[in-house]
Structure formats: structure tokens, C-alpha cells
Amino acid sequence: MPSKRLSVVVTRRLPDEVETRMKELFDVELRSDDTPMTRAELSEAMWRADVLVPTVTDTIDAALIGQAGERLKLIASYGAGIDHVDVETARARGILVSNTPGVVTDDTADMVMALILCVTRRIPEGLSLMQAGEWSGWSPTALLGGRLGGRRLGILGMGRIGQAVARRARAFGMQVHYHNRRRLRPAVEEPLEATYWESLDQMVARMDVVSVNCPHTPSTFHLMNARRLQLMKPTSVIVNTSRGEVIDENALIRKLKAGDLAGAGLDVYEHGTDVSPELRSLPNVALLPHMGSATREGRIEMGEKVIINVKTFADGHRPPDQVVPAML
Structure with missing residues (x-):
């Protein structure tokens, strides 16, 4: 039976x-x-x-x-x-x-690079211009972004996804840095040509792009708080495909509105589907509906x-x- x-x-x-x-x-x-x-x-x-x-x-x-x-x-x-x-x-x-x-390691890492490109190359602004029918033609100074090659990428959380992001970033010519609870073994770190920072504060202050790839736990809640966001360079951008609670969203909005941060690419939000209207209205932000692994x-x-x-x-x-x- x-x-x-x-x-x-x-x-x-x-x-x-x-x-x-x-x-x-x-x-x-x-x-x-x-x-x-x-x-x-x-x-x-x-x-x-x-x-x-x-x-x-x-x-x-x-x-x-x-x-x-x-x-x-x-x-x-x-x-x-x-x-x-x-x-x-x-x-x-x-x-x-x-x-x-x-x-979904590779799928999410692909989306990290997509968001980095979106923000640094001002793709949402270009899409908005085209969808509104307001494009009048090519201009030498219109929608100038920045190239990825040579930029410093700071990865917050160097697990499977963080390492997959590092491999892709190297292919784009970016310099890879990371902060993790524990330093990677040399056999893992060296092929990625990744620089380890024990101090998250010191790392974020020097990066051109910060990618959040750590899980949400009590110890990572608002890990990127107002003080750490303030340490970031005004020309830098932040992307998050992990969990919204890792970033203090109100503090992020204040920095973006003040021009103290060049942009943000987000696939997750602190309050789930309740996305701030202020965040949605900012031109230098790329927002996706939690589709990193989709x-x-x-x-x-x-x-x-x-x-x-x-x-x-x-x-x-x-x-x-x-x-x-x-x-x-």
C-alpha cells in the first residue's frame, strides 16, 4: 500500500x-x-x-x-x-x-548592473523624454551621464550575489571593493581583484557606486542610515536589489532632493509596495517593482x-x- x-x-x-x-x-x-x-x-x-x-x-x-x-x-x-x-x-x-x-544569483546580479547603468547613464530620463514625445533631436550636451570604466564599486555583502556582481563589474572595467562580515578567502578574493574594507564607513566615503547585496537582519536594518549616506560623495550613486529595510529610505530621499547624491537605483523598498511619492517623482532615480530575480x-x-x-x-x-x- x-x-x-x-x-x-x-x-x-x-x-x-x-x-x-x-x-x-x-x-x-x-x-x-x-x-x-x-x-x-x-x-x-x-x-x-x-x-x-x-x-x-x-x-x-x-x-x-x-x-x-x-x-x-x-x-x-x-x-x-x-x-x-x-x-x-x-x-x-x-x-x-x-x-x-x-x-537567482545571476539574475539578480544582472539586474544590479542594469540599475547601475540606468542611473549612471540617465536612462530613465531618456525614456521619459521619448515617452512624452518631447525629444527634439541629438545634442552634444544632452543627458550627459558617466562611463562605468574606472569607477569604484563598493559591494555591501559579498555572498553569492555580491561575488556575481563583482565578476560583472570587472568586465565593465570597474574597480571592485567590498565590505562583509568576514573577509573572503584569498582563493575567492584574488580572482575578483576585490579590495576588502573592514570599515563600512571608510568604504562608502570613497566609492562612486554602492551596491547593497546583504540580507535584512536585525543587524543590517538601516545599515545605510542617514550618517552613512552623508559620508557618500555627492557624485556617487546607490543601488539596492536586496532588501529595502537596509537603507533608511527617508534619509535617502532627503539626500537625493538636496543634490547630495547623484542618483539611486532601487528594486526593493523599506515599506514594501508603499513607495514614497517623493521617491517616484525624482528624475535621478530608477525604480523597479522587485523584479531582480524575475x-x-x-x-x-x-x-x-x-x-x-x-x-x-x-x-x-x-x-x-x-x-x-x-x-x-
């Missing part, structure tokens, strides 16, 4: 290939429309499921975990970020947590990782991408 299949609840629409494979393997409940579950719906799902598959749009906090049913044994998050799940409370309840690291290939690979984590757990083994509090 075949063993009973795990009951799996998926909180958002996933690519068809992923949903179809889940249907083949598990007793899966799929989302009919692509809207986030309400808090009440999440609570109900966590009561009836063996496995919950949430995304970054679902806040799985201590209160929700406390209401979970005895059946729930795995939260297999669809995404690399894990700051939306209270991992410590889940662990205390005997609920494992997994994520999908690594699969490639079809990446989304499918994320789903495959979720399936592997759930299937491994169903077979009685530790999910390969299990997250524990010590990792945060």
Missing part, C-alpha cells in the same frame, strides 16, 4: 511546470489567483497542512506559528530571503524551515528547489536547504 502523500498548501501562483510537478508528488492545494493570502487564510492553511509553501509576501511571524496545527512540520519557502519567517519560533515548535538559495528560468529553478526540499522531508531526511537560526 502506498504511503499517504503529504498535504501541501502553496500560498501564491507558481509557474505551471512547478505546480504540475507538485500535483504529481503531493496532495497539493494550489492558489487559484495570484494574490497574497490574507492573514486569516494563512492561519487556516497552517492548521490543515503538513507543509506550507509561502513566498516573501507572506509574513509568517510568531503569532501565526503559534496558531499552527500539529500537522505542520515544514515551511518550505519559495525564495532565498527568509526574513519573512520567524525561524526561531518555528524551530521551538518543531517546524523545519527551508528556502531556495543560489538559483526570469522564467529562475522561477522554475526556485520551484524545483522547493520540491526537492519537500520530497526529501517526505522521505524522512533533512531538507537540503534547511534554515536554522544560527545562519541568520
Whole structure:
């Protein structure tokens, strides 16, 4: 007699290939429309499921975990970020947590370079001019930006994505600098020709471009605060494809409005979808709707990782991408 299949609840629409494979393997409940579950719906799902598959749009906090049913044994998050799940409370309840690291590294690093180019070459301003039908022809002095070659790039967070950004930046002729909790091993650092800064303050004061590539944790909240933003050169730009909470957004807006910063490229925001109208109105800012990892290939690979984590757990083994509090 075949063993009973795990009951799996998926909180958002996933690519068809992923949903179809889940249907083949598990007793899966799929989302009919692509809207986030309400808090009440999440609570109900966590009561009836063996496995919950949430995304970054679902806040799985201590209160929700406390209401979970005895059946729930795995939260297999669809995404690399894990700051939306209270991992410590889940662990205390005997609920494992997994994520999908690594699969969107190149996609996100590509978007970092796209944002750097957008801001330094004033692409949003050019697009706006064309879309408004206001372009009157080429001019030697119109929309002058700056070339990337020779500029100093400071990478805040030199994990998988930070290193992928460094490789791309070198191809553009940029000089790579970085700040990280720990210095990289020489075997990793030397091929990137990367300069390590133990002091974040000293690094940001000397960079032409700062790229935020660290996760959001209690220790990185407002890591780029008003004081550190003030250290940046007026000619420098900042890009963020990681988590909005790492930058003090109000302080960033003040610097941009005052002309104390040349520009910013953002794919994530401190208050989620509640993006400041002031930020949206600034001409020297490139804003994207959290699409850094939005490639079809990446989304499918994320789903495959979720399936592997759930299937491994169903077979009685530790999910390969299990997250524990010590990792945060």
C-alpha cells in the first residue's frame, strides 16, 4: 500500500511546470489567483497542512506559528530571503524551515548592473523624454551621464550575489571593493581583484557606486542610515536589489532632493509596495517593482528547489536547504 502523500498548501501562483510537478508528488492545494493570502487564510492553511509553501509576501511571524496545527512540520519557502519567517519560533515548535538559495544569483546580479547603468547613464530620463514625445533631436550636451570604466564599486555583502556582481563589474572595467562580515578567502578574493574594507564607513566615503547585496537582519536594518549616506560623495550613486529595510529610505530621499547624491537605483523598498511619492517623482532615480530575480528560468529553478526540499522531508531526511537560526 502506498504511503499517504503529504498535504501541501502553496500560498501564491507558481509557474505551471512547478505546480504540475507538485500535483504529481503531493496532495497539493494550489492558489487559484495570484494574490497574497490574507492573514486569516494563512492561519487556516497552517492548521490543515503538513507543509506550507509561502513566498516573501507572506509574513509568517510568531503569532501565526503559534496558531499552527500539529500537522505542520515544514515551511518550505519559495525564495532565498527568509526574513519573512520567524525561524526561531518555528524551530521551538518543531517546524523545519527551508528556502531556495543560489538559483537567482545571476539574475539578480544582472539586474544590479542594469540599475547601475540606468542611473549612471540617465536612462530613465531618456525614456521619459521619448515617452512624452518631447525629444527634439541629438545634442552634444544632452543627458550627459558617466562611463562605468574606472569607477569604484563598493559591494555591501559579498555572498553569492555580491561575488556575481563583482565578476560583472570587472568586465565593465570597474574597480571592485567590498565590505562583509568576514573577509573572503584569498582563493575567492584574488580572482575578483576585490579590495576588502573592514570599515563600512571608510568604504562608502570613497566609492562612486554602492551596491547593497546583504540580507535584512536585525543587524543590517538601516545599515545605510542617514550618517552613512552623508559620508557618500555627492557624485556617487546607490543601488539596492536586496532588501529595502537596509537603507533608511527617508534619509535617502532627503539626500537625493538636496543634490547630495547623484542618483539611486532601487528594486526593493523599506515599506514594501508603499513607495514614497517623493521617491517616484525624482528624475535621478530608477525604480523597479522587485523584479531582480524575475526570469522564467529562475522561477522554475526556485520551484524545483522547493520540491526537492519537500520530497526529501517526505522521505524522512533533512531538507537540503534547511534554515536554522544560527545562519541568520
